[in-house]
Amino acid sequence: MAYQLYRNTTLGNSLQESLDELIQITPQLALQVLLQFDKAINTALANRVRNRVNFKGSLNTYRFCDNVWTFVLNDVEFREVTDLVKVDKVKIVACDGKNTGNTAE
Amino acid sequence: MLSNSNNLSKLYLSVIEDVIENMRELILDEGLEDRVLEVLKQLWESKVMQSNAVDGLALVKNTINSSNFVLQLPPNYGQNFTKPTASMVNPAGQNVQSFTTKNNGGTLATFSLPPGVTYPVQIPAGVTLQTASGQLYKVNVPVMVTQAPAGQCPLPPSQLQPRQRVPVVERRDLCSTSLQPAPVVPSTVPKTMAPLKTEPFTPRPVACPNAVPQTTEQKPLIPLVPLRDEKPVVPQPAVQPTVQGNHVLQSEAPPVQAPFSLHTQMSFQPPYQPPLYKSESPFDSGHFTLDGIDFDSPKPIDMSLTSASTQMQSLQVKMETVLPDGSAFGASKVAAEETVRQEGHGGTADMSTHLEGLPLDASKLEMALLKDYNYNDALADIIQLDGPSDSSSDVEEFEEEMGGAIGENDFLGMMTAEALQALQEAEESSDDGKSSSGDDSVGMDEVTVEEDPLNSGDDVSEQDVPDLFDTNNVIVCQYDKIHRSKNRWKFYLKDGVMCYGGKDYVFSKAVGEAEW
Numbered sequence: 001m002a003y004q005l006y007r008n009t010t011l012g013n014s015l016q017e018s019l020d021e022l023i024q025i026t027p028q029l030a031l032q033v034l035l036q037f038d039k040a041i042n043t044a045l046a047n048r049v050r051n052r053v054n055f056k057g058s059l060n061t062y063r064f065c066d067n068v069w070t071f072v073l074n075d076v077e078f079r080e081v082t083d084l085v086k087v088d089k090v091k092i093v094a095c096d097g098k099n100t101g102n103t104a105e
Numbered sequence: 106m107l108s109n110s111n112n113l114s115k116l117y118l119s120v121i122e123d124v125i126e127n128m129r130e131l132i133l134d135e136g137l138e139d140r141v142l143e144v145l146k147q148l149w150e151s152k153v154m155q156s157n158a159v160d161g162l163a164l165v166k167n168t169i170n171s172s173n174f175v176l177q178l179p180p181n182y183g184q185n186f187t188k189p190t191a192s193m194v195n196p197a198g199q200n201v202q203s204f205t206t207k208n209n210g211g212t213l214a215t216f217s218l219p220p221g222v223t224y225p226v227q228i229p230a231g232v233t234l235q236t237a238s239g240q241l242y243k244v245n246v247p248v249m250v251t252q253a254p255a256g257q258c259p260l261p262p263s264q265l266q267p268r269q270r271v272p273v274v275e276r277r278d279l280c281s282t283s284l285q286p287a288p289v290v291p292s293t294v295p296k297t298m299a300p301l302k303t304e305p306f307t308p309r310p311v312a313c314p315n316a317v318p319q320t321t322e323q324k325p326l327i328p329l330v331p332l333r334d335e336k337p338v339v340p341q342p343a344v345q346p347t348v349q350g351n352h353v354l355q356s357e358a359p360p361v362q363a364p365f366s367l368h369t370q371m372s373f374q375p376p377y378q379p380p381l382y383k384s385e386s387p388f389d390s391g392h393f394t395l396d397g398i399d400f401d402s403p404k405p406i407d408m409s410l411t412s413a414s415t416q417m418q419s420l421q422v423k424m425e426t427v428l429p430d431g432s433a434f435g436a437s438k439v440a441a442e443e444t445v446r447q448e449g450h451g452g453t454a455d456m457s458t459h460l461e462g463l464p465l466d467a468s469k470l471e472m473a474l475l476k477d478y479n480y481n482d483a484l485a486d487i488i489q490l491d492g493p494s495d496s497s498s499d500v501e502e503f504e505e506e507m508g509g510a511i512g513e514n515d516f517l518g519m520m521t522a523e524a525l526q527a528l529q530e531a532e533e534s535s536d537d538g539k540s541s542s543g544d545d546s547v548g549m550d551e552v553t554v555e556e557d558p559l560n561s562g563d564d565v566s567e568q569d570v571p572d573l574f575d576t577n578n579v580i581v582c583q584y585d586k587i588h589r590s591k592n593r594w595k596f597y598l599k600d601g602v603m604c605y606g607g608k609d610y611v612f613s614k615a616v617g618e619a620e621w
Contacts, residue, residue, distance in 0.1 A: 005581050009602045010609050011117055014152035015124075021148060024141050032131055033124065033145075040123040045600040045611065048116055053603075053612040059594050059619035069584055071596075073619055078605070087605045090578040097583030097599050 002042040005095050007034060011041065054079045057090070069094045113609060121149055578605035582615065592621045 006012050015037055019030040057076030063069070071092040078085045125146050132142050582601025588594065598615040 003583070005583075006602060008579065009581060010153060010156050010604060011120060011602075014156065015149050017152055018145055018148035022141065022145055024137055025145070026135070029131065029135055029137075033128055036124050036127045036131075037120075040120050040127070041602075042600075044116055044120050044123070045602070045613070048119065049600070049611045049613045051612055051614075053601075053610070053615040055615065055617040057617070057619050059621035062594070062621065064587075069587055071594075071619075073617075076617075076619075078603070078610075080610075085606060087578050090580060090605055092580045092582065092596070092598075094580075094582050094584035094587075094596075094598055094601075097585050 002035075002038040003095050004034070004038050005093065006038065006041045006045075008093075009041075012037065051080065060089075067096045113611060116611065117153060118150075121146060121153075577607075580604075580615075582612075594619045594621060 007016065019025055019033060055076055055078045057073040060072040060074050062071050073090050073092065074088060076087050076090050125142055129142060580601050580603045582598045584598050586597040596617040599613060601612050601615055603610040603612065
């Protein structure tokens with residue numbers, strides 16, 4: 001079982017919206033689709049992505065609940081090899097990466 | 106940046122492909138068709154593109170998928186193909202070449218349109234077109250596919266009449282939705298004909314796509330228009346795809362002409378005259394029903410022995426209405442019926458003796474009801490349990506048992522006293538021993554008004570919390586290690602999808618520092 005964490009992304013949200021729009025797809029089937037999406041995105045991120053990002057900012061809040069970290073950072077700079085992006089506020093939701101056997105959302 | 110967006114587009118597309126492919130078997134197991142999957146894929150991709158989170162997604166997509174046409178030609182098509190080939194040279198010479206070369210291989214030919222302008226395209230008769238998704242379209246007459254300017258809806262209804270020969274485009278697959286010109290998938294090359302588009306199944310009004318390939322004269326879209334028009338008329342049958350599909354097939358069997366389509370359209374209209382005033386027929390016959398109670402025509406009710414049975418029956422009916430929830434009374438009613446039948450013309454005195462065997466409450470009720478007959482009019486057969494209008498003492502007693510008006514008033518008085526006490530306890534002021542509730546309520550208001558400014562200074566940070574967590578810049582990832590030293594935090598993250606500044610990014614590893 002893969003993390004359902006990635007459902008709240010552009011890709012995940014657009015998939016959920018599409019599933020909601022299609023009436024032929026039953027809710028059970030839609031759930032299956034989302035589970036497939038979870039697997040696919042987890043695999044893709046683990047295998048197909050190879051880049052590194054650094055960031056720096058100030059921590060506004062932190063929360064650790066059910067093995068999920070949630071941070072809110074302010075005035076953050078994201079630095080990749082090529083470019084730099086600054087944002088005022090960013091929320092980071094992170095699940096435990098050591099053991100991916102749990103399904104968390 | 107460009108390379109990253111390219112990589113991201115490829116990643117997203119590969120994820121979409123994986124999901125769709127993995128779902129194919131499950132979808133077929135459900136009994137749905139491939140089209141559903143294709144529609145889902147189109148919707149998904151369009152939404153991702155619309156979000157502008159990924160630059161150049163459309164571009165990447167088009168380079169990957171350059172052909173949406175798969176042409177299935179009849180076995181002996183090579184001979185017939187030479188003639189129409191010539192006609193196709195002028196409008197789209199490049200296409201013809203791809204046509205012929207690939208036709209030699211067999212019945213399946215891939216019709217690949219170059220990214221440039223390809224319209225108008227003339228497709229000869231007898232050609233079966235199959236899209237990549239597997240839909241088959243057979244064109245019986247030569248069709249010219251042109252590209253309409255943006256925003257123009259295909260096939261204004263006025264074009265129906267001048268056409269004489271209408272080609273029939275049959276859908277080989279038994280799938281549901283009809284040949285409605287669907288919204289074009291916002292790819293840069295709208296290559297397919299309108300009926301070949303995979304459209305969403307929901308019977309929404311078809312939006313005018315940006316560039317709908319509009320067929321000009323002898324068009325297969327004619328059967329589509331009436332179906333489109335039927336949508337507002339029959340929304341309900343359209344929801345059921347199979348029903349609609351059957352209708353589509355039926356309408357297509359004969360050569361579709363405008364009048365025929367109108368006939369089919371009319372046949373779909375729901376029946377327009379609902380039956381009216383069914384319930385009023387009893388009125389005509391002089392016997393009316395009121396709340397399920399059958400009332401005989403008004404006649405004076407006398408307590409003579411001969412009509413006692415009738416009275417008991419009506420009495421039982423009233424018992425049902427008066428106390429519908431009393432199962433005990435229902436039992437008493439049954440018992441009363443039995444006594445009536447046994448006694449035949451038993452008088453009221455006999456009835457009262459038999460009523461003694463019933464529960465006390467039932468007997469009291471029946472006595473009260475019997476006495477009501479003496480007082481009330483013939484027409485006022487309904488016993489009024491509440492209200493001060495009843496004059497008989499027994500009825501008053503009965504009302505008291507039922508918690509009549511007097512009891513209710515007393516109850517209300519008690520309530521106000523209790524509320525008063527509650528208010529008195531809540532207040533801190535000492536002069537609250539007033540009896541009138543109005544003054545107290547005014548006093549309460551004053552106190553609350555004073556307290557609000559006092560409490561307004563508390564909990565300032567409450568408002569920040571909901572807004573704080575409501576942001577569009579989100580990173581979803583997994584953490585390897587989170588480290589804190591005093592107020593310095595270090596984050597070691599991996600496999601994340603980021604969205605900030607309206608754009609999407611991904612990383613395999615992220616390291617960050619922040620001070621709290």
